Amino acid sequence: MSDLLERLRDRGWRLTAQRRVVAEVLNGEHVHLTADEVHARAGRLLPEISRATVYNTLGELVALGEVIEVTTDGRAKRYDPNARKAHHHLVCTRCLTIRDVPAGAGDGTLPEDDRFGFAISGVEITYRGLCPDCQSGA
Amino acid sequence: MSDLLERLRDRGWRLTAQRRVVAEVLNGEHVHLTADEVHARAGRLLPEISRATVYNTLGELVALGEVIEVTTDGRAKRYDPNARKAHHHLVCTRCLTIRDVPAGAGDGTLPEDDRFGFAISGVEITYRGLCPDCQSGA
DNA sequence: ACCCAGATTTAGACCTAGTCCAAATTCAGA
DNA sequence: TCTGAATTTGGACTAGGTCTAAATCTGGGT
Known part of the structure; x- marks a missing residue:
């Protein structure tokens, strides 16, 4: 399967x-x-x-x-389990639900000057906010 | 002080x-x-x-x-303790050192279409890679 | 089909990080 | 200085996860 x-x-x-x-x-x-x-x-x-x-x-x-x-x-x-497509996360600050959000084109590009000499291999982005349910109802 | x-x-x-x-x-x-x-x-x-x-x-x-x-x-x-200036983190995957990196202009703007109705209030970005020391020496 | 070495599973002890509690202490305003 | 409320304390407790040695399986070779 x-x-x-x-x-x-x-x-x-x-x-x-x-x-x-x-x-x-x-x-x-x-x-x-x-x-x-x-x-x-x-x-x-x-x-x-x-x-x-x-x-x-x-x-x-x-x-x-x-x-x-x-x-x-x-x-x-x-x-x-969604490890094959690059993506980030949207986390509801109230109910703690997590949603995947597809990685965008510009993600992961930290300007050279801000890298402090690090060789960057990956980036994780977590957006926090209220999900639709938590915005409206309780 | x-x-x-x-x-x-x-x-x-x-x-x-x-x-x-x-x-x-x-x-x-x-x-x-x-x-x-x-x-x-x-x-x-x-x-x-x-x-x-x-x-x-x-x-x-x-x-x-x-x-x-x-x-x-x-x-x-x-x-x-650096809570007053918006910033993100650079984490060395080998020695686990953490460095602050100032937030850039474009950070935190997730395209409308990707928000799934969330009211976004914040974003955390973690870049992972090798720090200068871990790239060269052991 | 069967054997067997090595990979895998298991229960439970153990560990780290953190929370909770009721009692004792301390702060600061009158 | 007194006093009530805020704060601190130690120690028990919990959650999440790791480790170990013994028991059990798996699958390639025959």
Whole structure:
């Protein structure tokens, strides 16, 4: 079902039931889940999956570049399966919803003079504000 | 010595020895300390200061807008006393050093079409790369 | 189809960062 | 100086995450 699983196999990943369900949970959702949320959802598909395995698997997916770790609030890290398209995040300051926003043309270009000699390899942008729901209703 | 303390007093802050040393630690350093680092340095000036007080005080400084909380790595939050000038961060992916970089003119303007109805109130940009030291030496 | 070495999973102990609480202390205005 | 409210304290507690050694699986070779 998922090209994610195919890519993983192509990279020589040993395919286990646990990894399958973790990948499946991430693949199906377009949200930004915490590790514990992934564990809970994976547990519905494979009841005996352990927390450690979920953490291991998420770490591997991140290392493989298939998933991105985002920390928008200093609390739990969230795992973003949308790693293949460059994008930034829009975070609601009230309900903490996160939306992906496609990267624009100018992003990531810091003027030479402001680089302090750093060799820049990436940029993360987090926009904060109120989402439509939180602007209107409660 | 510090205009920070003056601003705090003007805002009706009750001035205690503990708050004084926390403000002093932040004021003197241009680095991005964790709460525990602040606690350690404050403890050199006022040995009996408690961890809880350091956390309380940092929280108040953040609420007052005098200090900014940054989480560039999903580990401990860091406290940035440079809250008065808009700026972004340059983080070395190897040694984890953080440098402030002044905000540029175009920052924070997300095209209308990409806002998904959010009322944007702020933007944080984190550039990642290798600092000069890590590019050359080890 | 079966074996086996090495990869993977597991439970649970452990760790770090941070919060919370009720009691004790301290500040500052009258 | 007195006094009430604000602040501080230590220590228990929580969340999120890491680590370990033992048990279990996976898949290539035969």
